[in-house]
Amino acid sequence: MKSELSYALVTGASGGIGKEFATRLAAEGWAIVLVGRNEARLQAVKAGLAGRRAAESVVLPADLSQPGAAERLHAACAGKGLVVDLLVNNAGSGLFGESLSLSAAGVEAMISLNVSALTNLCALFGADMKARGSGRILNVGSFAGLNATPYFASYAATKSYVFYYSLALRAELAGSGVVVTCLLPGYVRTDFDDNAGIASDAYKKFSASNSMGASEVAAVGLAALWRRRAFAIAGARNRFAAFLFGLLPKTTPPAVMKLFLDSLV
Numbered sequence: 001m002k003s004e005l006s007y008a009l010v011t012g013a014s015g016g017i018g019k020e021f022a023t024r025l026a027a028e029g030w031a032i033v034l035v036g037r038n039e040a041r042l043q044a045v046k047a048g049l050a051g052r053r054a055a056e057s058v059v060l061p062a063d064l065s066q067p068g069a070a071e072r073l074h075a076a077c078a079g080k081g082l083v084v085d086l087l088v089n090n091a092g093s094g095l096f097g098e099s100l101s102l103s104a105a106g107v108e109a110m111i112s113l114n115v116s117a118l119t120n121l122c123a124l125f126g127a128d129m130k131a132r133g134s135g136r137i138l139n140v141g142s143f144a145g146l147n148a149t150p151y152f153a154s155y156a157a158t159k160s161y162v163f164y165y166s167l168a169l170r171a172e173l174a175g176s177g178v179v180v181t182c183l184l185p186g187y188v189r190t191d192f193d194d195n196a197g198i199a200s201d202a203y204k205k206f207s208a209s210n211s212m213g214a215s216e217v218a219a220v221g222l223a224a225l226w227r228r229r230a231f232a233i234a235g236a237r238n239r240f241a242a243f244l245f246g247l248l249p250k251t252t253p254p255a256v257m258k259l260f261l262d263s264l265v
Contacts (some may be wrong), residue, residue, distance in 0.1 A: 001258050003115060004032075005067055005083050006030075006083045006084070006085035006086070006169045007030065007032065007033050007058070007077075007082045007083060007084050007085065007086075008022075008030040008032050008033070008084070008086035008087075008088065009032075009035060009077070009082075009084045009086070009087050009088065009125070010022045010025070010032060010034060010035065010086070010088040010090060011035045011036070011064060011088065011089055011090050011091035012034050012036055012090040012091030012092065013032070013034040013035055013042060013045060013090070014033070014034075014036035014037070014038045014041035014042050014045060015041060015045075015190070015191070016078050016091055016190035016191065016192075016214050017185070017187070017190065017214045017217050017218050017221075018036070018088070018090040019142065019214070020032075020090065020214045020215045020217070020218035020219075021088050021090060021138075021218045021221070021222070022034055022049065022216055022218065022261050023048070023215075023218075024047060024056075024215075025051075025086070025087070025088075025222070026049040026050060026051035026053070026054045026057065027050060027051045028051065029051055029052045029053060030051070030053060030086065030242075031045060031053040031054070031056035031057050031058075032046075032057040032058075032124040033053070033057070033058050033060055033077060033082055033084065034058065034059045034060070034062075034182060035044055035059065035060050035062050035064070035073060035091070036091070036236040037061065037062070037063045038061070038191070039059060039061040042059045042061060043059055043100075044096070045249065047233075049245045050215055055102050057067065057188065057234070058080065058082065060076055063109075063119075064091050064112075064113050064117035065093075065109040065113040066096045066112070067112070068122060069117060069119050070116075070120035070121045071120065071124065072120070072230070074124040074125065078087070079192055079244060083128075083132075084125050084128065084129075084135075085129065085134065085136070086136045086137075086219075087122070087125045087126070087129075087133070087136070087137045087138070087139070087140070088140070089117075089118045089122065089138070089139045089140060089162075090140045091117065091118075092112060092113060092114045092118075092140060092142075092158075092159075093109070093110050093113055093114065093155075093194055093195065093196075093235060094110065094114055094155040094192060094195070094196040095107060095110055095152075095154060095155055095197060095200045096151055096152055096155075096193075096196040096197050097151060097153065098199060099151075099153045099154060102154070102177075102191055102238070105170070107154050107201045110155065110158065111154065111158055111261075114155070114158035114159065114161075114162065115158050115161050117186070118139060118162060118165075119165065120179045121249075122137055122165075122169060122180075123141070125137070126169070126173070126178060126180075128245065129177070129178045130173065130176045130178055131175075132175040132177075132180065132240065133176065133177040133221075135178045135179075136178070136179045136180075136181070136225055137169070137178065137179070137180045137181070137191060138181050138183060138221055138222070138224075138225045139162050139165075139166045139180070139182045139183070139230075140162070140182075140183050140185070140221065141160075141162040141163040141166070141182050141183065141184045142155075142156070142159035142184060142185060142186075143161045143184050143230075143233060143238045143241075143242065144156040144159055144186075144187040145157075145158075145159030145161075145184065145235075146160070146163070146184065146242055146245065146246075147245055147250075147253040147254060147257070148250070148253070149254065149257055150236060150252040150254055150261060151258075151261055151265070152259040153189045153214065155196070162182065163184065165232065166180050166181070166182035166230075166231070167230060167231070170230055174243075175250065179225065179226045179228050180230075181221070181223075181224050181228070181229055181230065181231065181232070182219065182231040182232075183217070183221035183231070183232055183234065184231060184232065184233045184234065184242075185212065185217045185220075185234040185235075185238075186210070186211075186212070186214065186233075186234065186235055186237070186238040186241075187207045187208075187210050187211035188211055188212055188214055188217050188234075189208070189211045189212070189213055189214060190214055193207055193233070198265075200264055200265040202265070203261070203264040203265055205219070206264060210237065212234060212235050216234070220234040220235075242253070
């Protein structure tokens with residue numbers, strides 16, 4: 001599955017699903033490149049890793065929403081001789097609210113992180129993997145990306161991009177030895193709601209009661225990657241909802257979701 005010199009690079013590794021990816025991969029024998037904005041939190045995650053090569057793990061702080069960050073991260077890995085054979089594009093952010101009222105700077109930063117950074121990291125590390133004839137890429141999308149989602153319009157659109165980009169990249173790399181998988185979580189017990197600017201207690205209560213644990217979601221993603229699946233929707237409820245929404249006209253789910261969200265916020 002991996003050489004003795006290869007690394008798994010996990011973005012957004014300072015907490016949530018990213019921390020769980022790093023923890024599980026380290027336990028499976030990988031050395032981890034931990035990427036995120038908060039160096040102290042990354043160092044704490046590194047200190048908690050356990051596995052045969054956990055001590056070889058490396059912390060590389062980076063704000064991937066900034067222009068050129070993906071290129072600088074790729075260059076830093078090359079400069080340290082880190083062969084990234086598994087790329088987990090987990091870093092992402094969301095914004096909740098009426099689309100016409102959201103901060104332009106906030107939306108731009110979210111799109112840069114969710115779309116541009118992910119795309120560039122796939123291209124840079126994916127090219128290395130293709131040249132070696134082996135590698136795996138796991139992109140974290142969202143259940144929200146399967147449909148247009150009012151009040152999460154820009155966020156859902158970025159995650160729709162992640163899903164369809166992943167499928168297209170997977171097709172392009174077929175036969176190259178590089179596997180691309182997309183993970184589609186729904187609600188997850190992380191700080192996402194607070195970071196997205198959601199103030200409604202009713203929404204947070206609904207989110208919490210329908211959420212999965214970050215460790216469980218990471219396990220679903222890695223299982224799909226090892227099985228070389230194109231994508232995986234985390235959670236039986238989410239898979240059922242995706243099936244039902246798929247039967248409806250594209251304009252119906254957003255209309256239904258708007259009514260539902262209006263009742264919560």
